[in-house]
Every structure is written in C-alpha cells, then in structure tokens.
Amino acid sequence: MDMATSSSSSDAKSFSGRTPARMPSINMEKGSSSKNKQRPQPQPQQRHQQSQTAAGLQFDMLAWYPKYQSCQRYFVDHAQHDFLVQAFAAFINILLPYQRQPPIYTCRGARSAKERLDEISSLKLGTTPREIADVSVSLIPYIRRLIMHGFFGNDWQQGVGPQRETERRNYLFSAKSGGWANVKRDYDMLPLETVPFLRPLTMPHDEELQQADKSWSEWLAMEDWMVGSRSPDHYPDNAE
Numbered sequence: 001m002d003m004a005t006s007s008s009s010s011d012a013k014s015f016s017g018r019t020p021a022r023m024p025s026i027n028m029e030k031g032s033s034s035k036n037k038q039r040p041q042p043q044p045q046q047r048h049q050q051s052q053t054a055a056g057l058q059f060d061m062l063a064w065y066p067k068y069q070s071c072q073r074y075f076v077d078h079a080q081h082d083f084l085v086q087a088f089a090a091f092i093n094i095l096l097p098y099q100r101q102p103p104i105y106t107c108r109g110a111r112s113a114k115e116r117l118d119e120i121s122s123l124k125l126g127t128t129p130r131e132i133a134d135v136s137v138s139l140i141p142y143i144r145r146l147i148m149h150g151f152f153g154n155d156w157q158q159g160v161g162p163q164r165e166t167e168r169r170n171y172l173f174s175a176k177s178g179g180w181a182n183v184k185r186d187y188d189m190l191p192l193e194t195v196p197f198l199r200p201l202t203m204p205h206d207e208e209l210q211q212a213d214k215s216w217s218e219w220l221a222m223e224d225w226m227v228g229s230r231s232p233d234h235y236p237d238n239a240e
Contacts, residue, residue: 059162067159068139074153076107076137085150092145093196094189097137104135141189143167165208171201172212173219 079085080096089096097104142151143163152160174183180198188194221232 064158064162067155069159070155071152071159072137072139073107074155075139075142075151076104076135079151079153081105082150088147088150091196092147094142094145094193104137107135107137139163144170144187145195146171168201168204168208169212169215172209173216176216 076097080089080098086096139152139160140163143160144167146164146167148156148160148164171183174186184195184198187198221227226232
C-alpha cells in the first residue's frame with residue numbers, strides 16, 4: 001500500500017518527492033581504519049561485474065548504518081509519540097512500537113521509571129546486562145507500507161532510502177505476480193494489521209521502472225535456471 005505521499009510531522013518539509021532508482025552495491029571499505037593496508041584493485045572482470053550490479057553507484061554500509069540508527073531513534077523516541085503520526089498509523093492500520101506487546105516507548109526500552117529500576121535490580125540479582133540493553137525496533141514493517149513523512153527524521157533519505165527503494169520495487173513485483181487479492185495478502189500483517197486499501201505506486205519515474213523491468217527479467221531467467229554461464233547476458237546479441 002503506497003503511502004509515500006502522506007505527511008505527518010514537521011520533518012515532512014525535508015521530503016523531496018524523489019525515490020532512488022536502485023539499491024546500490026555494498027562498499028565496506030570506506031570509513032575503515034587508516035591502519036589497514038591499501039587493498040588491491042579489482043581485476044577488469046571484477047570491475048565489470050561491479051558496474052553491472054551497481055550501475056556505477058556504491059552503497060557504503062558503514063556510512064549508512066549510523067543514519068539508519070538515527071532513523072530508529074527518531075521513530076521510537078519522538079515520531080511514535082506525535083499525535084499526527086499516531087492518527088496516520090491508525091488510518092493505515094499499523095501498530096506503533098508503544099502499542100505492541102511488550103510496549104516500547106524509547107530506544108532504551110524502559111516502559112516506566114519503576115520498570116527501569118526493576119531492570120537494574122534484576123541485574124544486581126545476577127541477570128546479564130544484555131537484558132537491559134538498547135531495544136532495536138525493525139523499521140521494515142513501516143517501510144513496506146511506504147511510509148516516509150514524519151516517521152524517520154531528517155536522516156530518512158540516507159537511513160531508510162535504500163530499503164524504501166527496494167520496497168517500492170517489491171510492490172511493483174507483487175502487483176505483477178498476482179491480482180489485487182494476492183497483493184493484499186502479501187501486505188496484510190495478520191491477525192489485526194490488515195491493509196485497509198491498495199493503490200498504485202505514486203510518483204514512479206522512468207529510471208525506477210526501467211530498473212524494475214531489468215530486475216524482473218533477471219528473476220524470470222532465474223526461474224528457468226538461466227544464471228551464471230546460462231545467463232542471457234552471456235549470449236551474443238546476434239545469436240540465433
């Protein structure tokens with residue numbers, strides 16, 4: 001269910017209305033320790049494979065993760081307590097972390113001051129520190145509904161943009177794989193958080209659709225085991 005154009009908080013002004021076209025490949029080297037020796041450059045074949053995958057773009061996971069954590073903190077500590085966010089979540093029928101069991105009000109996971117004291121007391125009685133560690137809330141259920149405005153803060157583009165781009169493509173694939181009922185079944189979160197309505201993807205752009213076409217064709221080839229040396233890319237264009 002495409003909710004990408006909805007707005008619910010003050011950070012909505014930062015939304016540009018544009019969606020990246022594809023999920024770049026992962027680059028783990030940037031931001032690594034300066035003590036590490038320079039890694040050998042990839043061979044031409046490796047560079048070719050990299051460009052085919054990323055179309056010249058790199059996804060720096062080490063730079064992305066702090067932005068994602070920032071989105072988690074904003075969502076749990078601030079956004080879910082905003083009245084407009086709560087109203088919008090109710091409208092699209094999805095529970096916020098504080099509404100789930102057990103409820104999560106902050107990233108620290110404490111439901112109340114008394115409960116926090118109880119957790120500390122439990123620690124003194126021999127439980128492990130891990131039991132009172134920071135709580136991690138998955139943002140994927142909310143990104144799957146293509147929610148953006150007001151939920152994830154100013155770092156949303158870097159923090160959840162890659163997942164949003166992938167979920168937009170998944171939404172296209174789901175629509176192409178089956179009818180309305182199948183799409184709804186894919187996005188319902190049983191037993192209670194069912195999707196109240198579906199609508200076409202909003203604000204698609206040509207590059208996004210072209211990349212989706214390419215990815216869909218690759219998946220169809222996968223279904224016929226046309227991968228590796230069997231991949232259509234390995235055959236000359238003039239092959240008969």
